[in-house]
Amino acid sequence: MIRLENVSKEFKTKGGKVDAVHNVSFEIRDGEIFGIIGFSGAGKSTLVRCLNLLERPTEGHVWFGDLDLTQASEKELRKARKSIGMIFQQFNLLAQRNVIDNVCYPLEISGVSKKEAREKARELLKIVDLADKEKSYPAQLSGGQKQRVAIARALATDPKVLLCDEATSALDPLTTRNTLNLLKEINEKMGVTVVIITHEMRVVEQICDRVAIMSSGVVEEIGEVKEIFRNPKSETGRKLVTPEEEDGGVPVPTKDYIRIVFDGQSSYEPVLAQLILQTGLELNILGASTADINGSAFGQLLIETPEKIEDLKKIREFLSAKGVFAEEVKTLQEGGLNE
Amino acid sequence: MSSILSYLGLDPRLGEVIIAGIGETFYMVVISTVAAYIIGIPVGVILYITGKGGIRENGIINGILSFIVNVLRAVPFLILVVTVLPITRAIVHTTIGCNATIVPLVIAAAPFVGRMVESSLKEVDEGVIEAAKAMGSSNWQIISKVLIPEARPSLLVGFTIAFATILGYSAMAGIMGAGGLGAIAINYGYYRFQPDVMWVAVVLLVIFVIVFQEGGLRLVNKIDRRIKK
Numbered sequence: 001m002i003r004l005e006n007v008s009k010e011f012k013t014k015g016g017k018v019d020a021v022h023n024v025s026f027e028i029r030d031g032e033i034f035g036i037i038g039f040s041g042a043g044k045s046t047l048v049r050c051l052n053l054l055e056r057p058t059e060g061h062v063w064f065g066d067l068d069l070t071q072a073s074e075k076e077l078r079k080a081r082k083s084i085g086m087i088f089q090q091f092n093l094l095a096q097r098n099v100i101d102n103v104c105y106p107l108e109i110s111g112v113s114k115k116e117a118r119e120k121a122r123e124l125l126k127i128v129d130l131a132d133k134e135k136s137y138p139a140q141l142s143g144g145q146k147q148r149v150a151i152a153r154a155l156a157t158d159p160k161v162l163l164c165d166e167a168t169s170a171l172d173p174l175t176t177r178n179t180l181n182l183l184k185e186i187n188e189k190m191g192v193t194v195v196i197i198t199h200e201m202r203v204v205e206q207i208c209d210r211v212a213i214m215s216s217g218v219v220e221e222i223g224e225v226k227e228i229f230r231n232p233k234s235e236t237g238r239k240l241v242t243p244e245e246e247d248g249g250v251p252v253p254t255k256d257y258i259r260i261v262f263d264g265q266s267s268y269e270p271v272l273a274q275l276i277l278q279t280g281l282e283l284n285i286l287g288a289s290t291a292d293i294n295g296s297a298f299g300q301l302l303i304e305t306p307e308k309i310e311d312l313k314k315i316r317e318f319l320s321a322k323g324v325f326a327e328e329v330k331t332l333q334e335g336g337l338n339e
Numbered sequence: 340m341s342s343i344l345s346y347l348g349l350d351p352r353l354g355e356v357i358i359a360g361i362g363e364t365f366y367m368v369v370i371s372t373v374a375a376y377i378i379g380i381p382v383g384v385i386l387y388i389t390g391k392g393g394i395r396e397n398g399i400i401n402g403i404l405s406f407i408v409n410v411l412r413a414v415p416f417l418i419l420v421v422t423v424l425p426i427t428r429a430i431v432h433t434t435i436g437c438n439a440t441i442v443p444l445v446i447a448a449a450p451f452v453g454r455m456v457e458s459s460l461k462e463v464d465e466g467v468i469e470a471a472k473a474m475g476s477s478n479w480q481i482i483s484k485v486l487i488p489e490a491r492p493s494l495l496v497g498f499t500i501a502f503a504t505i506l507g508y509s510a511m512a513g514i515m516g517a518g519g520l521g522a523i524a525i526n527y528g529y530y531r532f533q534p535d536v537m538w539v540a541v542v543l544l545v546i547f548v549i550v551f552q553e554g555g556l557r558l559v560n561k562i563d564r565r566i567k568k
Contacts, residue, residue: 052473054469054472054473078475078476078477079475080475081472081473081474081475082474082475084473085474086470086473086474088466088469088470090464090466092464092466092467092469092470093467093470094467094485094488094489095464095467095489095564095565096488096489096491096492096563096564096565097488097564098564105471105474105484106474106475108484109474109475109476109477109480109484110475137564137565138564139564139565139566139567140567150470153474154474157474157475163473
């Protein structure tokens with residue numbers, strides 16, 4: 001659907017060149033929900049703007065189907081953009097137009113007759129459950145409602161892809177959940193490929209099929225969300241999946257720890273109780289959390305790595321016998337890496 | 340009018356003069372404002388879109404236009420009236436009267452309007468312009484369907500300010516042989532030592548400005564959809 005080929009974006013600032021995106025290549029498949037996650041400043045917003053050429057990459061190619069957007073004429077580019085919907089963190093609705101006229105805008109600029117545009121807009125407002133608000137102005141709506149109007153507007157031209165740039169970051173947790181469900185529904189029922197930019201792992205866990213993890217303008221790893229949750233290969237990936245304080249976890253441990261991941265099946269077994277009973281060790285739990293990844297329950301448990309190597313061996317044996325996935329994580333301590 | 344004048348102890352025949360003055364003032368101000376906007380809107384739009392980060396960034400065009408606007412804005416109005424006398428003569432074949440005043444009024448007001456339009460457009464949220472681009476809008480569609488409609492309340496505020504400023508300029512031009520209330524105030528109050536006539540003209544000018552500004556601001560509040568109602 002969309003393929004990036006060695007895309008880089010440099011910004012020239014007074015302080016010199018800034019490498020916002022560096023040599024990024026990946027493909028977004030037809031019909032999937034693809035996440036791009038990273039902490040702020042990772043370059044993900046710039047990257048998503050390279051997908052529809054709102055930012056022109058300094059190097060590389062962006063393929064939308066058979067069309068190389070970086071080589072396309074202005075006219076071809078405008079036409080392609082009508083097949084790539086986009087929603088934003090700040091909604092970006094036209095403040096002086098009411099809800100239905102906002103949804104009509106993309107149709108209006110495509111030369112669709114007013115009557116036809118209105119019909120289509122009403123249909124879309126029904127889908128986003130705002131049929132009764134068509135005469136309201138954006139200032140009269142809540143954040144979640146504004147984002148639903150923006151979604152309806154982005155869908156007006158029947159796009160193949162919907163880009164969501166931190167679309168839920170200005171919304172409260174409940175509204176976030178509802179908005180994500182709506183995006184999932186649109187993906188399933190209308191077959192629209194969805195690209196989600198976010199800094200929250202929860203968002204990725206809830207609806208994404210695959211995810212790319214970004215840090216300092218580089219994609220560090222890319223893969224199935226379940227796979228990355230189980231076994232993150234990059235530093236950023238691990239930081240993102242480790243439970244945070246606000247999620248009921250503890251601050252990222254400062255000691256070495258073992259991260260045990262339970263998938264849908266093992267989460268129903270009392271693994272921890274068995275581990276303690278069988279090994280007879282007094283384990284120190286550092287943190288725990290659960291995640292609902294695309295409908296299946298996942299859990300993770302952080303326990304402190306025992307100091308004695310024979311104790312550690314016991315734990316390893318038990319976990320591998322149980323078939324539970326675990327990884328040993330060493331943390332940076334005073335005096336450098338503890339390795 | 341004449342009964343008000345006799346109540347004020349003035350010659351009722353002055354009524355005709357004052358009514359004619361009101362008519363002349365409006366004639367000059369309305370035509371100048373319309374002409375200033377016909378020139379000023381494109382100037383403002385070009386200044387905005389060619390400016391830094393604009394949808395058609397162009398440092399050369401922006402620099403040249405900006406320079407012309409700044410020069411015209413820097414020349415004091417009365418001096419401008421004198422410097423453009425040859426242009427005025429070439430266009431209206433005279434240098435006195437209302438029509439002759441319209442020429443310097445437009446030359447002085449158009450750059451002013453251009454800057455006002457530019458600053459109104461700058462108030463439009465950049466995110467909205469980005470969204471319009473992402474939806475595949477052409478530059479012309481962004482200008483006509485996004486920038487100007489979204490800036491409408493601010494443009495209207497600018498319009499009331501421009502109108503009051505042009506009204507003020509037109510009165511100033513009274514000293515250079517223009518018509519209207521300004522000329523009446525100067526001719527009677529300064530040359531004929533009839534300050535009472537001058538005060539009538541001044542009060543009328545003040546009333547016009549206040550009524551126009553208040554009415555304009557009320558209209559702005561009514562049409563601005565950013566305000567929750």
